[in-house]
Amino acid sequence: MQKQTLLYTGKAKSVYETDNPDYLILHFRNDASAFNGEKIAKLDRKGKVNNRFNSFIMGKLAEAGIKTHFEKQLSEDEVLVKRLTMIPVECVVRNYSAGGLMKRLGLEEGLALVPPTFELFYKDDKLGDPMLSxxxxxxxxxxxxxxxxEMKALTYQVNxxxxxxxxxxGLMLVDFKLEFGLFKDGIVLGDEFSPDGCRLWDKETKKKLDKDRFRQGLGDVVEGYEEVARRIGVPLE
Known part of the structure; x- marks a missing residue:
């Protein structure tokens, strides 16, 4: 399958059409952004790490019977995916309090949420991805x-x-967001699953090993991603 026209450039990925209208190629770049593009940087190895991390996770979800857009990894920073008609809603599960929920309700960080919460957000950067009923x-x-x-049930299954x-x-999955789309009229998990779109902490030390390292200026961002990858068995070489 041949990569053709650049279709879309996102915050950290570029999307290309292929010679098959049902498939796209995603290129994971080294770009990092936070606060709707207010903080931007390039981080060495990030695209490669996120691509391999995502490929590993998508494989695990497929083994569990969850339909995803993932087809195969093409290179260290590219992957072949089904072309979805995306639903402009982000599904967020929170197992522990952090980020927006903590700020909205004045909660202490790391409070266990039993059962996990489920929230919807409208995907629109200009509006700041507002919460949605x-x-x-x-x-x-x-x-x-x-x-x-169906999206809610699948999100809980992913969780x-x-x-x-x-x-x-030895890690806590604090929270994460998922995006879904339609492929031949069926709901399919799209986008990516990487430390860019979830929070992951060490269970003992509560060390943050996700994008909060970038948001909060903690340093060693990609090193944190690589630590998580190694611990769950993602092949980085």
């Missing part, structure tokens, strides 16, 4: 109620599968 998403035509129900993987590696 299910009824508003349906009323505005972003998704049907049936689609939202169950990945929480176990990270827990066995």
């Amino acid at each position: 299910e009824s508003t998403a349906v009323a505005l035509g972003y998704a049907t109620q049936a689609q939202l129900d 169950e599968v990945l929480s176990k993987i990270f827990d066995e590696a």
Whole structure:
């Protein structure tokens, strides 16, 4: 399958069309951004690490019976995926308090949430990805109620599968966001799963090993990603 026209350039990935209209190529770049593009940097090895991390996770989810857009890794920083019609809603699960939830409700960081919470956000950088109710998403035509129900069930299933993987590696899956799309009218997990889109802490020390290292200026951002990757068995070489 041949890479053709550049279709879209996101914050950390570039999307290319292929000679097959049903498939795209994602290029994971070394770019890092936070606060809707207010903080930007290039981090050596980041694209390679996130690509391999995502490929590993997508494989684990497929083994669990979860349909994803992932087809195969093409190179150290490119992957072949199904072309989805994306639903403009982000699904967020929180197992512990952090980030926006902590700030909204004045919670201490790291409070266990039992059961885990589920939230929706409208995917729009210009608006700051505002929080969204299910009824508003349906009323505005972003998704049907049936689609939202399936996305919610799949998000919780992803949480169950990945929480176990990270827990066995001595890590806490604090929270994460997922994006879904339609492929031949079926709901499919899209985008990526990497430390860019989740929070991961060491269970004993609570050391942050995710994008908060970049957001909060903690340093060793890619090194934190690599530590997580090694601990769960992602082949980095």
